[in-house]
Amino acid sequence: MDSIFLITILIVIFALAFDFINGFHDTANAIATSVSTKALKPRHAIILAATMNFVGAMTFTGVAKTITKGIVDPFTLPNGSTVILAALIAAIVWNLVTWYYGIPSSSSHALIGAIAGAAIAAAGFSEIKWGGFLKIIEALIISPILAFAVGFLVYSIIKILFKNNNLTKTNKQFRTIQIATAALQSYSHGTNDAQKAMGIITLALMTNGFTKSDDIQLWVQLSCAIAMGLGTSIGGWKIIKTVGGKIMKIRPVNGVAADLTGAAIIFGATLIHLPVSTTHVISSSILGVGSAHRIKGVKWGTAKRMVITWFITLPISATLAGLIYFVLNLFM
Secondary structure, eight states: OOHHHHHHHHHHHHHHHHHHHHHHHHHHHHHHHHHHTTSSOHHHHHHHHHHHHHHHHTTOOHHHHHHHHSSBOTTTOTTHHHHHHHHHHHHHHHHHHHHHTTOOOOHHHHHHHHHHHHHHHHHOGGGBOHHHHHHHHHHHHHHHHHHHHHHHHHHHHHHHHTTTSOHHHHHHHHHHHHHHHHHHHHHHHHHHTHHHHHHHHHHHHHHTTSOSOOOOOHHHHHHHHHHHHHHHHHOOHHHHHHHHHSSOOOOHHHHHHHHHHHHHHHHHHHHTTOOOOHHHHHHHHHHHHHHHHHGGGSOHHHHHHHHHHHHHHHHHHHHHHHHHHHHHHHHO
């Protein structure tokens, strides 16, 4: 079998594995609030999330094109196949480590940092398309800050509108609404996160000469959507416990505000073709809602641990990818 074809197959397999892991790693965030408030039973929440993630993944491709050509040039990247494979392995390893410890880290940070790290190991800093790379980093930084602010604002408005309502009755109403907001958030997650693996596969196809266009082929879109949906169906209970209960005690009204905020920020990023960390966005929206509800009710120790993980993911995944690239290069 041709070596280029073989390594392309390996990249497709690892990209789908990354998407599968992303499904139970990141998608847990999308349903954590609805599970913690008992708006949905865990099994029903997972089925809903898996379905809506699949639908979302089949709807858009703009973010995938940004991943394909926004960080490196696929037509000039030396040892491009080895770079891509190293990046995928590094991102998968970091995702599994943080999943094992129940830390809601960012799959987006891990993948983007890994691509940059492997590319730098292969050809130096000049290989990075700094304009596109910095634009992606800006989106990754600004989106959680925006989610915190919007979450604070949305919940503050809800508090004013429902201040004279009976608390028990209000929570019951919002528990029903939360089913819809959980579906919306899962859909928005699919529109953004599933596209990262699509972009990686297309990057490999372009690097190895199987296509000259950054258009996402239907089989790529469909396979990534299925992989994420299957991953979601496994469930990420450790992440759900952290996001759903260890940041703050979430009631249905809090959950609706957080879900609406997260979905709006993620979907907005999708529309302008920018990859964002759904983990960061959803967690930050919960922090914003919690601060508006009662600042002392937020478990800032958990938030601090999450923020530290956010900051270290890029450099760790980049370093790990660089090391894996050198190891792979010895055998390929």
